[in-house]
Amino acid sequence: MPRPIEALVHVSALAHNLGRARAAAPDARVWAVVKANAYGHGIERAFAGLRGADGFALLDLAEAERLRALDWRGPILLLEGCFEPRDLELCSRLQLWHVVHCEEQIGWLAAHKTQQPHRVFLKMNSGMNRLGFMPAAFRSAWVRLNALPQVDEISLMTHFSDADGPRGVDHQLSAFAAATHDLPGERSLSNSAATLRHGLNNDWVRAGIMAYGSAPDFPSHDIHHWGLQPAMTLRSRLIATQQLQPGDTVGYGSSYTAQQAQRIGIVACGYADGYPRHAGSDTPVLVDGVRTGTVGRVSMDMLAVDLTPVPQAGVGSKVTLWGHGPAVDGAPSLLAIDDVAHAAGTIGYELMCAVAPRVPIRSAE
Numbered sequence: 001m002p003r004p005i006e007a008l009v010h011v012s013a014l015a016h017n018l019g020r021a022r023a024a025a026p027d028a029r030v031w032a033v034v035k036a037n038a039y040g041h042g043i044e045r046a047f048a049g050l051r052g053a054d055g056f057a058l059l060d061l062a063e064a065e066r067l068r069a070l071d072w073r074g075p076i077l078l079l080e081g082c083f084e085p086r087d088l089e090l091c092s093r094l095q096l097w098h099v100v101h102c103e104e105q106i107g108w109l110a111a112h113k114t115q116q117p118h119r120v121f122l123k124m125n126s127g128m129n130r131l132g133f134m135p136a137a138f139r140s141a142w143v144r145l146n147a148l149p150q151v152d153e154i155s156l157m158t159h160f161s162d163a164d165g166p167r168g169v170d171h172q173l174s175a176f177a178a179a180t181h182d183l184p185g186e187r188s189l190s191n192s193a194a195t196l197r198h199g200l201n202n203d204w205v206r207a208g209i210m211a212y213g214s215a216p217d218f219p220s221h222d223i224h225h226w227g228l229q230p231a232m233t234l235r236s237r238l239i240a241t242q243q244l245q246p247g248d249t250v251g252y253g254s255s256y257t258a259q260q261a262q263r264i265g266i267v268a269c270g271y272a273d274g275y276p277r278h279a280g281s282d283t284p285v286l287v288d289g290v291r292t293g294t295v296g297r298v299s300m301d302m303l304a305v306d307l308t309p310v311p312q313a314g315v316g317s318k319v320t321l322w323g324h325g326p327a328v329d330g331a332p333s334l335l336a337i338d339d340v341a342h343a344a345g346t347i348g349y350e351l352m353c354a355v356a357p358r359v360p361i362r363s364a365e
């Protein structure tokens with residue numbers, strides 16, 4: 001029998017969450033952002049739930065090929081554009097739209113031989129200082145691109161650094177608006193946080209994390225507030241129990257010491273499965289649908305959980321690391337990935353992307 005750990009991808013939740021993006025930006029078209037293998041969910045599995053999107057945004061060319069192999073004929077946007085000149089050949093062949101964020105990419109386009117002019121998204125660095133042309137250089141980049149026979153339509157794009165936090169988007173929005181107000185073309189500005197929190201009106205919103213059922217601004221708001229459903233469950237089982245006496249310690253480094261008699265369970269899940277090793281004691285977890293916490297350090301293949309709230313639990317009991325758990329007294333149980341991430345000092349994004357290849361993953365309702 002394989003180890004009992006597995007990940008489930010909830011296809012109907014993906015579709016539901018995409019609907020939330022549409023409701024939050026009713027006049028926009030929606031890019032489903034599926035970079036990083038659809039935030040760890042798998043492009044093919046995610047596609048089943050997100051095929052109602054207007055387009056798919058990602059950055060790995062091999063992932064774009066996988067989408068075309070699924071027979072997706074609609075728009076695909078490369079969020080970082082091309083990495084080297086010959087990537088443009090794949091863009092021509094697969095009709096990929098691509099971001100242009102630097103001078104070099106304009107030069108590659110100018111030298112590219114193609115029958116089919118490309119649709120490009122010209123990116124502005126409006127304050128994030130990662131990719132894009134500075135506002136003062138934006139117009140001249142647009143003029144050069146616009147003069148190229150290799151270029152068809154030019155859309156305008158930027159990315160927010162603080163859409164999820166107190167600084168907000170206004171400072172970047174005004175830099176973008178000032179430098180682009182008289183340029184034609186569709187606009188793409190908003191990630192999940194900007195879409196949900198700021199309700200920005202632009203032509204193409206880029207919905208990533210919200211599609212997967214994690215709140216972009218947790219703990220300010222949670223998935224219930226935004227009406228999102230978890231798209232991934234990571235679950236396993238207890239493979240042992242231990243009865244601790246006061247003073248007994250648990251795991252490597254003896255970081256946890258029992259204060260009183262305490263029963264714990266050992267779960268087949270560790271950092272080699274993608275569970276965060278940084279999670280200290282009392283990171284939330286469900287056992288048979290009942291919320292409890294971890295005890296001691298996470299090791300490679302195992303972690304320990306407090307069984308005080310679930311005295312009936314034993315070997316084989318169901319453990320939910322995040323997502324949907326078994327019903328308790330007829331009521332469904334749920335542990336949001338954001339709760340786990342927050343306790344472990346990280347974000348839902350990192351946890352879902354980190355589920356390890358050794359964890360079997362499959363689609364579920």
Ligand SMILES: *Cc1c(COP(=O)(O)O)cnc(C)c1O
Pocket residue numbers: 033035079159190191192193206207208209210216
């Ligand atoms: C990843 C990414 C997004 C999606 O962001 P979320 O916070 O996951 O919604 C949008 N735009 C760009 C450029 C990205 O790289």
